[in-house]
Amino acid sequence: MRFDRLRLSGFKSFVEPTELLIRDGLTGVVGPNGCGKSNLLEALRWVMGESSPKSMRGGGMDDVIFAGTARRPARDFADVTLTIDNRSRRAAAQFNADDVLEVSRRIEREMGSAYRINGREARAKAVQLLFADAATGAHSPALVSQGRVAAIIAAKPVERRALLEEAAGISGLHVRRREAEIR
Ligand code: ATP
Ligand code: MG
Numbered sequence: 414m415r416f417d418r419l420r421l422s423g424f425k426s427f428v429e430p431t432e433l434l435i436r437d438g439l440t441g442v443v444g445p446n447g448c449g450k451s452n453l454l455e456a457l458r459w460v461m462g463e464s465s466p467k468s469m470r471g472g473g474m475d476d477v478i479f480a481g482t483a484r485r486p487a488r489d490f491a492d493v494t495l496t497i498d499n500r501s502r503r504a505a506a507q508f509n510a511d512d513v514l515e516v517s518r519r520i521e522r523e524m525g526s527a528y529r530i531n532g533r534e535a536r537a538k539a540v541q542l543l544f545a546d547a548a549t550g551a552h553s554p555a556l557v558s559q560g561r562v563a564a565i566i567a568a569k570p571v572e573r574r575a576l577l578e579e580a581a582g583i584s585g586l587h588v589r590r591r592e593a594e595i596r
Pocket of ligand 2: 450451452559
């Protein structure tokens with residue numbers, strides 16, 4: 414599964430519509446302190462289904478919406494869209510007809526958030542499952558936030574095993590098994 418593009422609008426410090434193209438190879442994001450580098454990663458995690466405001470460095474879900482500055486009024490919504498190249502068919506089988514997957518999430522102040530996959534409304538669970546099979550997802554060990562490196566080094570063996578399973582792409586199977594057991 415290849416990420417092609419991330420589009421943000423009204424998300425944290427990205428008040429104006431912003432597009433980040435993710436090309437082959439390594440993409441570096443550089444800039445002074447506080448310019449929004451970590452916010453970009455949080456946008457990625459958020460559109461993939463992150464549901465904990467704490468791991469988004471906020472107190473409530475609405476904290477991802479641009480809060481305004483001395484010169485700019487706050488926004489009432491935030492929008493993030495992730496474009497995925499699915500030509501390798503790495504996404505779940507139900508998406509095998511699609512070369513391109515566009516996953517978007519939009520939140521409105523005090524109204525909660527909603528997801529779309531290729532324009533169609535989707536449940537949070539569907540979005541989380543889309544990424545669960547691909548060793549990606551909001552809780553992927555591939556996304557290491559600032560300050561988390563030391564915690565991974567100090568993790569207990571069981572916790573580290575969970576990280577490795579997820580990195581190896583087999584934790585999606587656990588998610589699916591749990592889903593199946595619930596039904
Ligand atoms: P560093 O190099 O220090 O890690 P960074 O580039 O990772 O910095 P971020 O942490 O991504 O920076 O961005 C922090 C900025 O985002 C702060 O200026 C903060 O005020 C702003 N910010 C966070 N949430 C919001 C919000 N809801 N509305 C407006 N601005 C926000
Ligand atoms: Mg940072």
